[in-house]
Amino acid sequence: MQDNDALFDALRRSADPGVVDAVDDLVRNGRDDELARINAVGFAAGRGLDEETVIAALLHASRLGLFEMSWNILCPSCGGVLGANATLKSVRQQDYHCAFCAVTSEPTLDDTVEVSFTVSPRIRRIAAHDPDSLGFWDYHRQVFFGSGVAFPEPGAFDELSRKAMLETVELQAGERMILALQLPALPVIIFDPVTHTAHLVETAGEPTTERRELSMIFTSAAAGVGRMTLSSGPLRLLLDNRTERRVLVGVYVANAELDRLIGGRRPFLTAKRLLTNQTFRDLYRTETLDVEQRLKIMSLTFLFTDLKGSTDLYERVGDLVAYDLVRSHFQILNEIVASEAGAVVKTIGDAVMATFPAPHRAVSAALRMRDSMRQLNARQGAEELILKIGIHEGPCLAVNLNDRQDYFGQTVNIASRVQALATGDSIFATQAVVRDAESVRLLSSRGVEARPQALTLRGVADRMPVFAMS
Template identity: 35%
Template sequence: MDKKLFQERVKSLSSFSYARAEAADAFGEALMNLDDWGLYRINPIRFAKDHDLDPNEAADLFICASRIGLFDLTWNLICPACGGILSATPSISQLNRELFHCALCNIDVPIILDDYVEITFTVSPNVHETDINLYENLDSFQRASFSENLKPSKRMRDALSGCHVAFSFVNPGEYQTFEFQAKPDTLYRLASVHVNSAVSLCIDSSEKNSENPAIHVHASQEGFSPQEVQLHPGQVTLYVHNTCPSPIGVMIFLADYPVLYKIEKESPPTWAPFLTGKMLLNNQAFRSLFKMQDLATNLKLSVRSLTMLFTDLRGSTEIYDTVGDMRAYQLIQDHFTILETSVRKHAGAIVKTMGDAIMASFSEPRNGIMAAIDMMDGIRNMTGDGKDELGLKIGLHEGPALTVNNDGR
């Protein structure tokens, strides 16, 4: 690690209004003690728990650190069944579609920012080139290709272990041979999370084994070809040719989907807390520092539950006549400071200001309610002597939302 560059950038975090100097120091000290895997795809909420930091402050620090090039921020779309990372992109714009397909689970995954989009941070290669070989072994492959935030049930893990047939890496430009004995009237899948594609190997119900021709499978960045093959029970031989620029992990498994879907429903996986796409959109540091990134003009993303807060300052016009222009202007600005502080304190973001009113968003209704209470208390304390007759009206709404890029319209 370039320790000098690292320390310089950590020190510069305290220049952001979102990062306290003490928190930035603790943040930098914790990072210095992490190994390469610890600096790869960091979950800010888990990091905060492990290092006794406030989770909201930790998220702000990672966002600020990304802004100055200390970390790379990534939006990961996660399959809710297997935890596979179906897409990893630095920009939300590349998630601009309604569904992704998981080739392993053979299901369509809706892009919902509340649940299936995780935000992670990896140390920038300009600061530290990690010595991680994602294709070294099966453990490295799993850590790189699946989210650590989803934990399948023991029942599911046992079932998947029983379905496993083969796994191997295939280097660029090379062939890999796979051989196995196929049972009658079954479905096998040859799949790769790296290209998010699969070949269905449909075995007929013949009781007597018949000789199968060798099957040649072409792997490209667009996926596998062919995508379905009809075969007989008995010996199956597959030659997989990788034309991708990097290695791919290829697995073969018995795809007993009715049984696996039943287990997933009856014994669902558990999720560790993580920074969701919705939480990032409702983070004031992200909205201010990244200006919502370079968004596609047709961007539309679904949010299952969003809490919106609206304010209206009562008496703001009359107060100019009551206390004079200078005093009235200062009161209005103090009022904005109270609102901004309350929104940030409760993990929200100001989406829009309209005259002396604001519109703010929160990931959870409770956060919006607590922010509203703080605002009312703050305004009451500001006008406690009764001379400055200002009042604050607040409205809250919770429900599904559609995130769009209004600037492109």
């Protein structure tokens, strides 16, 4: 434990000490299942901690080797993990298939790629480090399902599982078994979460007393979903495990109890949110995406800033004073962006490009930036720094440009051109930003009016309403 103490001491020097104490307590005293796939958002809520400081602490802890970070591809229907990746670079662009739900989907960083944290085996050994030692439901909770699935409390869980399951079977490598089942007048899913092999049995027609047979062979190769339609009645199920691992076969009834058993959801840390986190960008600057990798984000908010008349500033006050002023402006903007759950993507001359997970975060940052520049100018006794700000929200691609995580698409272009239209120390934003429900509440609480402007964006075929915040 002395090595662990040294690592936690190092963590306290780079992360919030109160959060580090909570993480330390979890590692020392938490149950194995609590350390298997930590939901950063859920952990923050459970401990009454700020989400951003928890995320930052877990990122620093992972960098130190206390935790292993995982980028998990989730089924949008059941929340099952279709692929676990040690880095974002391993996430494939093509479709993923959930055998349990018979659903095929393309991963999006908004809501089907989660980021979770597992305690390192060098720090504490837990059961999930040896998944073949886990029981049927422990495997599902800690390995197959993502951290966003909220299971019922133990008593309710036991009751629902009895009503939602016909049978559960553990087959060791090379083992075979025959099950005698009675098919109900409802669809039945036969599923193994280890090999992701499934067979869907639809029921139709009059009940029968005739015994039918169904064979399922489990192999290490990727398997499709078998389908058949039978009437309710007896079924002889032949199971053959031809893998080198044990499999966990469950026979599920697609009923209301199954929906209640695995249908609960809770917030989790998405890949999109992590990519817009400043701590992540600072710590994992070159470890995000491959050069040819392009991953979709359905909604991201971009904020661009630029200093008006910065060339005149250098001529008026001299290089040294102007440099110090511009550097102070960058520091203020960086701090505001990070405090609003955003991240600075890059600076271009005196301009800043930042991203936020939601429009209202960008609006809040913009208003604070403008107030801070006005206060800085007041201290200087002159309006030396005039900040122009533009905001837009929409879909984009996360890409790697010049060995750095960046973004590509029309949303980025529009945000930049909205900023170019801004005059004075104005904030211009598109309708998608100012009509966002949280943005409306924020502007109202701050007494800020968003007025439409009759302006045309260069390179955008359709006219877009642009709003000035005053």
